[in-house]
Amino acid sequence: xxxxxxxxxxxxxxxxxxxxxxxxxxxxxxxxxxxxxxxxxxxxxxxxxxxxxxxxxxxxxxxxxxxxxxxxxxxxxxxxxxxxxxxxxxxxxxxxxxxx
Amino acid sequence: xxxxxxxxxxxxxxxxxxxxxxxxxxxxxxxxxxxxxxxxxxxxxxxxxxxxxxxxxxxxxxxxxxxxxxxxxxxxxxxxxxxxxxxxxxxxxxxxxxxxxxxxxxxxxxxxxxxxxxxxxxxxxxxxxxxxxxxxxxxxxxxxxxxxxxxxxxxxxxxxxxxxxxxxxxxxxxxxxxxxxxxxxxxxxxxxxxxxxxxxxxxxxxxxxxxxxxxxxxxxxxxxxxxxxxxxxxxxxxxxxxxxxxxxxxxxxxxxxxxxxxxxxxxxxxxxxxxxxxxxxxxxxxxxxxxxxxxxxxxxxxxxxxxxxxxxxxxxxxxxxxxxxxxxxxxxxxxxxxxxxxxxxxxxxxxxxxxxxxxxxxxxxxxxxxxxxxxxxxxxxxxxxxxxxxxxxxxxxxxxxxxxxxxxxxxxxxxxxxxxxxxxxxxxxxxxxxxxxxxxxxxxxxxxxxxxxxxxxxxxxxxxxxxxxxxxxxxxxxxxxxxxxxxxxxxxxxxxxxx
Numbered sequence: 092x093x094x095x096x097x098x099x100x101x102x103x104x105x106x107x108x109x110x111x112x113x114x115x116x117x118x119x120x121x122x123x124x125x126x127x128x129x130x131x132x133x134x135x136x137x138x139x140x141x142x143x144x145x146x147x148x149x150x151x152x153x154x155x156x157x158x159x160x161x162x163x164x165x166x167x168x169x170x171x172x173x174x175x176x177x178x179x180x181x182x183x184x185x186x187x188x189x190x191x
Numbered sequence: 192x193x194x195x196x197x198x199x200x201x202x203x204x205x206x207x208x209x210x211x212x213x214x215x216x217x218x219x220x221x222x223x224x225x226x227x228x229x230x231x232x233x234x235x236x237x238x239x240x241x242x243x244x245x246x247x248x249x250x251x252x253x254x255x256x257x258x259x260x261x262x263x264x265x266x267x268x269x270x271x272x273x274x275x276x277x278x279x280x281x282x283x284x285x286x287x288x289x290x291x292x293x294x295x296x297x298x299x300x301x302x303x304x305x306x307x308x309x310x311x312x313x314x315x316x317x318x319x320x321x322x323x324x325x326x327x328x329x330x331x332x333x334x335x336x337x338x339x340x341x342x343x344x345x346x347x348x349x350x351x352x353x354x355x356x357x358x359x360x361x362x363x364x365x366x367x368x369x370x371x372x373x374x375x376x377x378x379x380x381x382x383x384x385x386x387x388x389x390x391x392x393x394x395x396x397x398x399x400x401x402x403x404x405x406x407x408x409x410x411x412x413x414x415x416x417x418x419x420x421x422x423x424x425x426x427x428x429x430x431x432x433x434x435x436x437x438x439x440x441x442x443x444x445x446x447x448x449x450x451x452x453x454x455x456x457x458x459x460x461x462x463x464x465x466x467x468x469x470x471x472x473x474x475x476x477x478x479x480x481x482x483x484x485x486x487x488x489x490x491x492x493x494x495x496x497x498x499x500x501x502x503x504x505x506x507x508x509x510x511x512x513x514x515x516x517x518x519x520x521x522x523x524x525x526x527x528x529x530x531x532x533x534x535x536x537x538x539x540x541x542x543x544x545x546x547x548x549x550x551x552x553x554x555x556x557x558x559x560x561x562x563x564x565x566x567x568x569x570x571x572x573x574x575x576x577x578x579x580x581x582x583x584x585x586x587x588x589x590x591x592x593x594x595x596x597x598x599x600x601x602x603x604x605x606x607x608x609x610x611x612x613x614x615x616x617x618x619x620x621x622x623x624x625x626x627x628x629x630x631x632x633x634x635x636x637x638x639x640x641x642x643x644x645x646x647x648x649x650x651x652x653x654x655x656x657x658x659x660x661x662x663x664x665x666x667x668x669x670x671x672x673x674x675x676x677x678x679x680x681x682x683x684x685x686x687x688x689x690x
Contacts, residue, residue, distance in 0.1 A: 102373075106366070106370055109366065110366070113359070119359065122359055129370070133370050136370065140376055140377040141376075143377075148381070149376060152372075152382070156327075156369065159335075163362055163365075166358070167358050174348070177347075183359075186352045188349050189353060189431050
């Protein structure tokens with residue numbers, strides 16, 4: 092059986108890739124993709140930890156996280172589309188109407 | 192207290208009635224909505240108000256319940272009831288000030304009120320969370336609704352931008368919160384808040400998994416309460432969102448975020464508070480300082496109030512840094528009541544003064560208000576004085592209790608920083624008062640909306656709240672203390688004996 096540390100390391104790696112992706116990419120759709128990657132890294136950690144602890148909680152949370160991620164995609168893409176209609180850009184650097 | 196024994200088998204109705212009422216109201220509005228013209232959407236707002244009133248009555252009935260429902264997932268203690276009541280009042284005031292705004296701006300009323308109610312549902316769920324999944328579900332239910340509300344002026348590019356920034360950073364922070372939950376689950380083997388508290392001993396406090404989890408959750412909650420350095424989204428989201436939504440974000444979202452934050456960290460991670468209070472010390476000091484200094488230069492009232500909201504989150508975090516002290520929690524709950532009334536009132540005044548499509552009122556719009564609208568100017572003066580912390584208003588008493596809790600925990604330097612910050616804040620709050628009373632009215636006075644009943648009512652309620660909570664602090668403080676005691680799983684009398 093694969094030791095838990097491998098799963099946790101992979102999860103941490105995926106989470107880091109996602110977090111760095113949000114910080115350095117400028118296309119809001121790619122940023123959003125990176126956020127989804129973070130959530131899935133967390134799912135992996137939940138499943139692996141749940142299996143190790145021997146409780147179902149970890150597995151059940153994943154269903155909730157997936158549901159929420161789907162809802163988030165719906166709201167997020169709607170926001171991105173409404174911005175694209177007005178501004179014709181998905182570049183985060185061009186979001187500069189609000190600043191001090 | 193109650194005859195209900197809340198086991199997993201016995202389906203407990205009472206504890207979820209306030210939540211169920213709000214959700215049912217939201218769905219009813221969505222069902223009725225398509226048949227209602229946008230111009231007549233005020234009727235849907237009234238329906239939302241009735242829903243909130245019903246939920247409020249149910250929430251008052253759950254006071255004194257103090258039990259767990261749904262296998263420990265839902266905590267129906269006084270803490271939950273306290274936050275539910277304050278959140279419901281704040282939501283009702285938000286709806287009242289939106290009634291005409293929604294019609295004036297040509298927004299889709301059904302979706303607007305339904306989203307407000309869904310967000311309120313998420314907020315209440317967060318306050319009543321008995322395990323970390325419910326914290327997450329509540330947070331997301333609230334956030335998803337508020338992201339959509341922030342972008343509700345679909346044709347206004349600034350509203351789009353506010354929603355997008357809020358969404359990206361909010362979802363980003365959710366990832367951190369969730370990762371923190373996973374790590375704490377791994378360290379303690381449970382997601383229930385009470386079992387987590389039971390599992391925390393000296394050995395657990397050294398567990399790197401737990402420490403990493405604490406840090407991640409701190410980041411996640413830090414974003415939601417708008418603590419520096421996780422505050423970047425706040426001014427932009429507050430400025431671009433429709434003004435009633437800004438009020439809702441500044442008050443409702445902050446109440447819920449603190450409800451979850453305090454329940455998780457202060458009440459249930461209290462046994463390892465030595466591991467995180469120092470971090471909170473630094474975050475509190477930074478949050479107050481950055482918030483107040485950035486607010487000094489703002490011309491747009493919405494943006495100024497956004498930075499002021501950041502500063503107030505800092506004052507509240509001062510209380511959190513004093514965690515093992517039982518009085519800190521009660522003081523923070525009291526502070527939040529005063530904060531809610533005062534801020535809602537201030538935003539209501541901004542709504543009265545802002546021109547259509549202008550995206551908020553600037554300081555210029557307040558010139559000579561004492562002559563053109565003496566009542567409104569007086570109300571705004573009161574709100575600014577309360578935010579400043581002038582006795583005997585709610586803001587002062589709240590600060591007094593929070594800072595004295597911090598002093599009793601020997602956080603002398605933090606209290607000094609907080610006091611200096613309060614002094615700085617006098618400048619930008621007082622500037623609004625000076626502009627209203629000492630300056631002539633602008634030559635090109637904007638055509639202002641006639642005062643509308645919903646707005647007037649919410650300003651009056653906010654004024655009454657700001658004064659009453661400050662003048663008669665004892666009943667509110669007692670309620671706050673017993674609410675916090677119930678989150679700690681102790682009876683109020685025992686807390687009183689400890690003090």
